[in-house]
Structure formats: structure tokens, C-alpha cells
Amino acid sequence: MTSILNPSRNNLVHNPVVVRESSLRAESCMSIIVAMAKNRTIGINNTLPWRCPEDLKHFKALTMGHHMIMGRKTFESIGKPLPGRTTVVVTRDRELNIEGCLVAHSLPDALAACSNDSQIFIVGGAEIYAQAMPLVDTLYITEIQQDVTGDAHFPHVDKSAWLEVAREIRHQETPQALEYHFVTYRSAHINSCKSKALGKN
Ligand SMILES: NC(=O)c1ccc[n+]([C@@H]2O[C@H](COP(=O)([O-])OP(=O)(O)OC[C@H]3O[C@@H](n4cnc5c(N)ncnc54)[C@H](OP(=O)(O)O)[C@@H]3O)[C@@H](O)[C@H]2O)c1
Numbered sequence: 001m002t003s004i005l006n007p008s009r010n011n012l013v014h015n016p017v018v019v020r021e022s023s024l025r026a027e028s029c030m031s032i033i034v035a036m037a038k039n040r041t042i043g044i045n046n047t048l049p050w051r052c053p054e055d056l057k058h059f060k061a062l063t064m065g066h067h068m069i070m071g072r073k074t075f076e077s078i079g080k081p082l083p084g085r086t087t088v089v090v091t092r093d094r095e096l097n098i099e100g101c102l103v104a105h106s107l108p109d110a111l112a113a114c115s116n117d118s119q120i121f122i123v124g125g126a127e128i129y130a131q132a133m134p135l136v137d138t139l140y141i142t143e144i145q146q147d148v149t150g151d152a153h154f155p156h157v158d159k160s161a162w163l164e165v166a167r168e169i170r171h172q173e174t175p176q177a178l179e180y181h182f183v184t185y186r187s188a189h190i191n192s193c194k195s196k197a198l199g200k201n
Contacts, residue, residue, distance in 0.1 A: 035050075038146055066120065069111070070128065090106070111135075141184075163185060
């Protein structure tokens with residue numbers, strides 16, 4: 001049983017939340033949003049390996065008002081529910097409850113908790129991205145134009161399965177010099193991802 005005194009989880013309390021199975025809206029879009037380096041690094045020591053304030057604004061603008069699905073480790077790295085959005089935390093710990101968030105015990109259960117939202121965002125980390133990749137129809141990737149050292153990586157993207165539909169080139173000098181691109185990819189195989197997500201085909 002998870003201890004409330006465990007300092008790495010000291011913002012978490014018990015009383016499991018039961019996530020009811022329900023259908024996703026037929027027209028729901030499921031997207032991954034991620035910032036990744038050229039070598040696919042997305043994190044180090046359970047935090048982001050760069051500082052890019054405009055990317056955080058981009059993340060906020062895209063996700064505002066919607067459901068965000070994240071792994072328990074990513075939630076711990078953020079430390080609190082983000083305002084204006086519904087946070088769904090995925091964990092295998094059935095004792096875990098997190099104030100202000102929904103808790104789900106599998107990715108299909110997390111998606112079921114997002115019913116009635118037209119835009120569902122998978123926001124990481126590496127474990128959750130790897131499981132969600134076959135299910136999503138859109139990738140919003142902030143492509144950091146350099147290799148970065150890290151211990152969490154985005155899965156390989158088969159570019160033949162994705163169409164690039166938008167690319168915005170950005171630079172910053174502070175807080176660190178970075179070139180980064182906001183890129184949107186749409187799946188070449190959009191159909192049936194919702195039923196796959198819910199394990200219905
Ligand atoms: N650059 C970016 O855009 C970005 C975005 C998000 C995160 N990150 C980075 O990614 C790193 C964290 O990624 P991570 O892979 O270590 O952790 P993660 O994916 O955030 O969380 C992993 C945890 O999710 C739960 N989980 C995973 N699959 C599950 C399943 N099928 N059913 C139930 N629970 C499941 C487990 O929680 P329990 O152990 O509680 O069972 C597991 O330990 C950090 O460095 C973070 O900063 C980067």
C-alpha cells in the first residue's frame with residue numbers, strides 16, 4: 001500500500017477513484033503533445049531537460065479546457081493539477097487518489113474518463129507515449145533542433161505513417177539558446193483509433 005508519508009508522493013492521498021467505462025465521442029480527436037530533442041530525449045531525472053517558456057505557453061494554449069492524460073511520474077514532476085484542464089493520471093496503484101485529478105489504472109480506462117471531450121491530449125511521459133502512439137490521430141511535437149542528454153525518450157516515429165501539416169520555426173536566446181519547431185503531424189490512418197483505444201476491435 002502506498003504510504004502518504006512517502007516524500008515522493010507527499011501531495012497524494014488515499015481513497016481510490018473508480019473511473020467508469022463509457023464511450024468516447026465518435027468525433028473525439030486524440031493527440032500526443034510532446035517536446036523532444038533530435039535524439040528523441042524528452043526528460044532527465046523526472047524533469048524537462050531544457051527551459052523554453054514559449055513551449056510551455058504553446059502547451060497551455062493547445063490543452064486549455066480539455067482532458068490531459070499523463071503517467072504518474074509526469075504528474076509527480078509537475079506536482080499539481082494544471083488549472084483550466086482535467087488531469088487524468090494513469091497508475092497501477094489502486095490505492096492512489098490525487099486531489100483535483102481523475103485516476104485511471106490503464107490507458108483505456110483513462111480514455112474512457114475523457115468521454116464527451118472533443119480533444120483529448122496525451123501529455124507523457126515516455127511510458128505513456130509508447131502505449132498511446134498507435135491510438136492517436138495527431139502529434140503536436142516541439143522539435144528541439146539539437147541532441148540533448150536525458151533518460152526518458154519518445155518512441156521512434158515512423159514518418160511514413162504521418163503527414164506533416166504545419167511547421168512553425170522559432171528561436172530563443174534566453175533562458176538558453178534554442179532553435180525549436182512547432183510541428184503538427186496527422187496520422188495517415190486516422191480511422192478506428194477510438195475503437196482500438198477502448199479495446200473494441
Ligand atoms: N518533453 C515533454 O514533452 C515531456 C512530457 C511529459 C513528460 N516528460 C518527461 O518524461 C519523464 C517521465 O516519463 P516516464 O516514462 O518515466 O514516466 P510516465 O510515463 O510519466 O509515468 C510512468 C508511470 O505511469 C503508470 N503507468 C504506465 N503505464 C501504465 C499502464 N498501462 N497502466 C497503469 N499505469 C501505468 C505507472 O505508474 P505507477 O508506477 O504509479 O504504477 C508508471 O510508473 C520525465 O522526465 C518528464 O519530465 C517530458
